[in-house]
Amino acid sequence: MKKYSTIKDIANALNISTATVSRALSGRCDVNPETKKLVIEEAKRQNYRPNPIALRLQNNRSNTIGLVVPEFKSSFFPMIIAGIQKVVDEAGFQLLITESQESMEVERRNLKLLESNMVEGILISITRDGENLDLYQDIIDGGIPIVFFNRVCSSVNASKVVIDDYKRAFFATEHLIYSGFKKIYHFTGPDKLIVTLERKRGFVDAMKKHHFNINDNSITTAGVLMDKGYSAMQRLIEKNDIPEAVFCFNDPIALGALKAIKEAGLRCPEDVALVGFSETEIAQLVDPPLTSVEQPTFEMGETAARLLLKQINETPTPEVETVCLLAKLNIRKSSINTHKG
């Protein structure tokens, strides 16, 4: 444990008061140039630097906002962060980022860490593990506004930014139906996320609308990351229950499925067509290029940050609001029906 030099140390060394030291150091004019020089020299000698925490204790403002994301291995959250950074920078605030690693417990720790750094607001996309409901509420009650984006928490009264998952999933499924595929499956995400449920609902409703059969095998729980899509598809192949097309919860799942398809000597889209979701940069680069729903990630980040700044700056605190952004289906080779033409 080190002992840092303080103004008091300098004052003692020079036999003057802390007040004078403080003034000399803050470069005011109402101090004798000579003593000022002495103070600055002594400060340098002692390697003095002001204690940032003491400063903050008085200001009671940090000009900082905090962010919690589940992960940033896929390019999805990084794109959102870029949007957040832009708005936050422009507003003269700074951004502190933490990663919950999809763990509720780590999320808790992160939130408390941000709180103890006195961030003035928090942006969060929650873990797939579940919700730290009590803590969200507690933080908000404590006067720190929270804005949820992408993966939101329904039961907390806070601003939220989402996309129209249901509709896009519905249209993506219809796209497969209109393309002439008959046996259409869905690889779904983590049970507890609202986005999972919404996308699944979109899939189911589209299938029902067109009187397509949905049985026990139609929907497989995959998850979030690539390896889950890989194993889900592998299991289907092993069971010889191979669908003509799969609508996947997200791009990594679709890419994992693609890998399994290729390894089994099958082809995409000839044998199995694929549709992803949440457009990652990789989608366009793989072979075949992946049909996917493009989310306005950058815009989502901007919007979330703006909502938060509103909560922070405006008095009285404005009503919370939920913004729904529009996504778009990019049709590429992975979902072209080569049999039908």
Next chain:
Amino acid sequence: MKKYSTIKDIANALNISTATVSRALSGRCDVNPETKKLVIEEAKRQNYRPNPIALRLQNNRSNTIGLVVPEFKSSFFPMIIAGIQKVVDEAGFQLLITESQESMEVERRNLKLLESNMVEGILISITRDGENLDLYQDIIDGGIPIVFFNRVCSSVNASKVVIDDYKRAFFATEHLIYSGFKKIYHFTGPDKLIVTLERKRGFVDAMKKHHFNINDNSITTAGVLMDKGYSAMQRLIEKNDIPEAVFCFNDPIALGALKAIKEAGLRCPEDVALVGFSETEIAQLVDPPLTSVEQPTFEMGETAARLLLKQINETPTPEVETVCLLAKLNIRKSSINTHKG
């Protein structure tokens, strides 16, 4: 500006002393159960919560370490962060992440932000813009150890984690030479980075060793991101100065080049072979799969974090050290010479 409730407010409301309130709230036994109950009720009524900054002012420890990365759009830094997170978590520390967006000025702001949150140490990979030399030194002098990783700052006396860029670049180039390619070019990175210089040096020395000609056109400055590789390759194609093989500064550059090659109706590796660097997850997924140098990203994060914790925890402060990790060339289809056999 809100007014938060403090123990003083509670004390006033109940006509007792702040000390009693403090004790009651911290759940000690040496306080009348009755007053304790009253205090807790009043605290809840006033929506009291302890001021984290005041607490920290006494402890003088934050149990937090800070991180600055240039970006996390490519999967490179996220992988490193995963390694850092692991070690930091295990040590009971927390991690605060900031993104410099490849800007020296943002990097400055981030470093100061971390400093003012009293992190106990900082991990950093510097921007391609250049070095905030004075600030690094100042922070270290102030008693906060810094560990550089990947993109390091040579002139600061601090611990560093790097890979053997020179050797790997040398071997990657030799791989192309041994494969029988004659006209071999290099797309290089940002001028100011040491990694750029090391990789370029490896390329040049390998070419020289085998008496290959290097002229003004052999080396093109590309940069860091995909679009730069794209435009660099486009320019060569326009000039009809098409190399048989290109050793690229990193994977995104190689992927950009690949895009340009395909768009021009050329094929990889038949017309232009490619080798990347710093293995991203995409490398294996593109068509053709990309030959690339695999960096031990996770391990790099672990190592950097461990070095930092050493600096933080051990007294007297241990000597700084530079760790060089071993990378590995993964040969895939993009660099197979189809003419030679």
Next chain:
DNA sequence: TTGTACGCGTTATCAG
């Protein structure tokens, strides 16, 4: 069991 007083590091106010 409770209250007083001080310390953490700094700035600001006021009196000298």
Next chain:
DNA sequence: CTGATAACGCGTACAA
């Protein structure tokens, strides 16, 4: 121009 002192919010010896 300078020094003493209060204030920021909390914990905690020590005294009552």
